Amino acid sequence: MIKAIIFDIGGVVTYNIGGYIRNDIIKTLGVTKDQYEKACHILVPLLSTDRITEEEFWQRFRAITKTTKVPLKNLWSREFSKRRKLRKDVVQIIKELKKKGIKLAALSNVIRSHSQVNDEKGIYRLFDVRILSYEVGLKKPDPQIYKLTLKKLGAKPEETVFIDNKLQNVEVAGNLGFSGIYYKSPGQLRKSLERLKLI
Numbered sequence: 001m002i003k004a005i006i007f008d009i010g011g012v013v014t015y016n017i018g019g020y021i022r023n024d025i026i027k028t029l030g031v032t033k034d035q036y037e038k039a040c041h042i043l044v045p046l047l048s049t050d051r052i053t054e055e056e057f058w059q060r061f062r063a064i065t066k067t068t069k070v071p072l073k074n075l076w077s078r079e080f081s082k083r084r085k086l087r088k089d090v091v092q093i094i095k096e097l098k099k100k101g102i103k104l105a106a107l108s109n110v111i112r113s114h115s116q117v118n119d120e121k122g123i124y125r126l127f128d129v130r131i132l133s134y135e136v137g138l139k140k141p142d143p144q145i146y147k148l149t150l151k152k153l154g155a156k157p158e159e160t161v162f163i164d165n166k167l168q169n170v171e172v173a174g175n176l177g178f179s180g181i182y183y184k185s186p187g188q189l190r191k192s193l194e195r196l197k198l199i
Helices: 018-029 031-045 054-065 078-083 088-099 112-120 141-153 165-176 186-195
Strands: 005-006 105-109 129-132 160-164 179-182
Touching: 005 018, 005 031, 005 141, 018 031, 018 054, 031 054, 078 112, 078 129, 078 141, 088 186, 105 141, 129 141, 141 165, 165 179, 179 186
Parallel strands: 005 105, 005 160, 105 129, 160 179
Antiparallel strands: none
């Protein structure tokens, strides 16, 4: 019997706006898409697990990309703050699940400044439990962050559904014994939950 559901946030509960953030940083700092992606591949995992500060991120970003431009203090969050929006159809699903007494968790790979925006917009209030990568020093698909979420929920893997828009994250959850849903759209999510007789 399913007792708990874990939701990814970006790209599932909220719209995916990574492209706007990337384009803003590329334009502001005068770097190429390849330079941006190379730097972020190295540095975002460190930033999203709080192993470096945002200031250290930009110092190292400038060193990798060789840009001479200085980032504005809010460069990571200005487009994020402007464009962060909840998917109303998914919020409706969350409310229906809550009414049925299912425990809900947010499990998100997120940097501190983006989490602050999510907090301000009340996104985490939709959930009983929140596990954020920068707060716990772990990120998906590390199995330890899934186990930590289960512990906070007081649930076993076989009692839990995991929802994410990244296939690798869903596959890891499946290997740990979760029921996994690879998110593609609100309609597909609703049908998947209906098949599990959860809504």
